Amino acid sequence: EDKVVQSPLSLVVHEGDTVTLNCSYEVTNFRSLLWYKQEKKAPTFLFMLTSSGIEKKSGRLSSILDKKELSSILNITATQTGDSAIYLCAVGPTQGGSEKLVFGKGTKLTVNP
Amino acid sequence: SQTIHQWPATLVQPVGSPLSLECTVEGTSNPNLYWYRQAAGRGLQLLxxxxxxxxxxxxxxQNLSASRPQDRQFILSSKKLLLSDSGFYLCAWSVSPKGWANTEAFFGQGTRLTVV
Structure with missing residues (x-):
């Protein structure tokens, strides 16, 4: 059974702190790993990772995939209160050529002023 | 550009009543379509x-079923709702991959269903 595990489940930090969120997976025929941010309703896409060791960066957020360890991390530097959200990791295994995304339970990040 | 519409935004239904949630996508053809449920602000469960x-x-x-009567329409239904069906339902779409192309999923705004 395909599985995605995120840790920690929740995290409370102060503005300016740096945080690292973890995602590990067990899926058949891995294709890609995706990170999403969910503030209120619809999750919004952050990164897609397919190759090991190549960091993707967007402002204060960065992410990297380790296919050997079957894991990924999402780093947020100089956190702001606007970073408070649930961060979701998803993995896209292949099944019959379709893209089926399997999500983890998410990490709830709270950034206090 | 592509957009996804999901309705209603909130719904309160009695136990035993039927359910129909609709999702439509515009601006793309032959998308992959998904229904997810999210309980208590946590991870998404693919339905x-x-x-x-x-x-x-x-x-x-489970107590739910889905249908896709048209290319860009996805419907989530139930004949008789249970209390445990309460949750936040999200519809999503992604482009059908070609070969090893990778695609992300785009989400609708969700339906908050409360079964009472």
Whole structure:
């Protein structure tokens, strides 16, 4: 059974702190790993990772995939209160050529002023 | 550009009543379509996905069913709701991959269902 595990489940930090969120997976025929941010309703896409060791960066957020360890991390530097959200990791295994995304339970990040 | 519409935004239904949630996508053709449920602000549980009209894959045995009567329309239904069906339901779409192309999923705004 395909599985995605995120840790920690929740995290409370102060503005300016740096945080690292973890995602590990067990899926058949891995294709890609995706990170999403969910503030209120619809999750919004952050990164897609397919190759090991190549960091993707967007402002204060960065992410990297380790296919050997079957894991990924999402780093947020100089956190702001606007970073408070649930961060979701998803993995896209292949099944019959379709893209089926399997999500983890998410990490709830709270950034206090 | 592509957009996804999901309605209603909130719904309160009594136990035993039927359910129909609708999702439509504009600006793309032959998308992959998904229904997810999210309980208590946590992770997303995949309920159904569809790669084409009339093609539905069920991930979790439950009180719900899905249908895809048109290419860009995905419907989540139930004949008789249970209390445990309460949750936040999200519809999503992604582009059908070609070869090893990778695609992300785009989400609708969700429906908050409360079964009372």
């Amino acid at each position: 159904f996905y569809s790669v084409g009209i009339g093609q539905i894959s069920s991930e979790v045995p």
